[in-house]
Amino acid sequence: MKTKAAVLRELGKDWEIAELNLDPPRTGEVLVRWVAAGLCHSDEHLRSGDMGAPEDTRQAAGLPRLFPIIGGHEGGGVVVEVGPGVRSLQPGDHVAASFFPVCGRCKMCVTGHSNLCDLGAATFAFGQISDGTSRHHLNGEDINFIAKVGTFAEHSVVHEASLVKVDSDVPLGAACLVSCGVTTGWGSAVYRAEVRPGETVVVVGIGGVGINAVQGARMAGAHNLVAVDPIEFKQKAALDFGATHTAGSMEEALPLVTDLTGGQMADSVILTPSVMYGDLMAGALSLTGKGGTCVVTAVAPQTQTECSINLFELAMYQKEVRGVIFGAGNPRFDIPNLLGLYKSGQLKLDELITRRYALDQINEGYEDMINGVNIRGVITFD
Ligand SMILES: NC(=O)c1ccc[n+]([C@@H]2O[C@H](COP(=O)([O-])OP(=O)(O)OC[C@H]3O[C@@H](n4cnc5c(N)ncnc54)[C@H](O)[C@@H]3O)[C@@H](O)[C@H]2O)c1
Ligand SMILES: [Zn+2]
Ligand SMILES: [Zn+2]
Numbered sequence: 001m002k003t004k005a006a007v008l009r010e011l012g013k014d015w016e017i018a019e020l021n022l023d024p025p026r027t028g029e030v031l032v033r034w035v036a037a038g039l040c041h042s043d044e045h046l047r048s049g050d051m052g053a054p055e056d057t058r059q060a061a062g063l064p065r066l067f068p069i070i071g072g073h074e075g076g077g078v079v080v081e082v083g084p085g086v087r088s089l090q091p092g093d094h095v096a097a098s099f100f101p102v103c104g105r106c107k108m109c110v111t112g113h114s115n116l117c118d119l120g121a122a123t124f125a126f127g128q129i130s131d132g133t134s135r136h137h138l139n140g141e142d143i144n145f146i147a148k149v150g151t152f153a154e155h156s157v158v159h160e161a162s163l164v165k166v167d168s169d170v171p172l173g174a175a176c177l178v179s180c181g182v183t184t185g186w187g188s189a190v191y192r193a194e195v196r197p198g199e200t201v202v203v204v205g206i207g208g209v210g211i212n213a214v215q216g217a218r219m220a221g222a223h224n225l226v227a228v229d230p231i232e233f234k235q236k237a238a239l240d241f242g243a244t245h246t247a248g249s250m251e252e253a254l255p256l257v258t259d260l261t262g263g264q265m266a267d268s269v270i271l272t273p274s275v276m277y278g279d280l281m282a283g284a285l286s287l288t289g290k291g292g293t294c295v296v297t298a299v300a301p302q303t304q305t306e307c308s309i310n311l312f313e314l315a316m317y318q319k320e321v322r323g324v325i326f327g328a329g330n331p332r333f334d335i336p337n338l339l340g341l342y343k344s345g346q347l348k349l350d351e352l353i354t355r356r357y358a359l360d361q362i363n364e365g366y367e368d369m370i371n372g373v374n375i376r377g378v379i380t381f382d
Contacts, residue, residue: 038208053302100148128157197223199224200264207272353378
């Protein structure tokens with residue numbers, strides 16, 4: 001069949017809308033019609049080159065080719081057809097994408113850390129997770145799809161390991177948001193910072209991820225909840241989602257947090273800016289109190305290996321630095337669980353969507369994200 005998708009032909013180029021040929025799903029695979037796809041910053045990292053590398057560098061390193069690639073890893077859609085052996089889904093089911101597949105059998109899966117499933121290694125590999133071959137073709141050429149879901153497409157063929165069934169009464173726009181940004185932010189606060197009632201929490205960077213770290217910290221009972229972002233609109237939005245105070249930068253937050261805590265500083269600092277750079281660590285650890293935790297959620301350029309940390313204070317004040325992927329959540333539990341909190345009115349999802357775009361407005365959507373116009377932009381397909 002034919003379908004339309006937003007494709008990156010090479011690093012640094014704009015998204016291009018292309019007509020693709022799609023093969024039917026093979027064993028374990030599912031044909032999905034995407035209804036909504038979120039514009040997460042992680043796809044922009046792929047375009048800008050923070051993630052991935054130029055094709056010649058990849059070839060020289062013996063890595064499989066990455067481009068051309070269909071973008072999009074936040075998605076809500078409907079199952080159209082299932083391939084042989086698919087047991088968890090049937091046509092008509094509503095699904096959310098999982099930006100890493102979950103095998104259910106590896107060490108990380110069986111110990112409750114399916115966000116670290118060994119199949120995650122396939123994220124930048126070419127083709128399907130089953131056998132590396134491709135179901136997506138552009139002008140007769142096999143093409144890749146990001147995170148093995150490729151939600152910036154009207155349809156894509158996805159392994160059932162990358163799909164989570166959701167209730168059909170949940171809007172697919174809401175389902176698409178929990179497939180990355182919401183769970184990542186919420187879990188960064190609840191699971192990784194382990195926020196407890198009465199604590200002081202600082203969230204740095206209020207985009208689609210950070211705003212949900214604010215929601216998570218509020219639900220976990222944070223007393224002082226400081227949202228840091230240079231953009232005034234983001235600061236106002238954070239107050240609507242439960243922040244108690246705002247600041248334009250970490251430097252500006254320093255006297256505020258000192259004052260709020262009588263100098264004890266924050267129990268946790270969660271870093272969700274657009275791009276993570278090593279020099280942000282010094283400011284973040286100055287805001288982190290004794291015995292406190294600094295959670296690094298934002299994605300840094302893949303080549304970033306240096307950061308500034310006062311190692312004396314790290315040890316003497318017993319501070320902790322923790323990385324996190326997908327908020328340390330388990331997609332098959334956390335996606336339906338967060339949608340349950342949404343249904344009962346405890347988690348805001350509809351309010352996260354600032355603007356909806358048609359697929360062919362994708363470059364405008366990303367420009368709006370970079371200009372700080374959106375909490376989250378979402379592509380909706382007719
Ligand atoms: N770890 C994971 O599993 C995971 C999952 C999804 C996204 N991410 C990453 O999280 C980050 C945030 O994603 P997003 O989609 O919310 O991005 P976004 O672009 O929507 O929002 C980022 C926000 O950070 C603000 N910001 C930038 N620099 C800042 C600074 N120095 N101090 C304070 N605020 C600053 C921007 O103004 C913007 O409001 C990205 O790096 C993304 O790739 C990580
Ligand atoms: Zn994402
Ligand atoms: Zn696994």
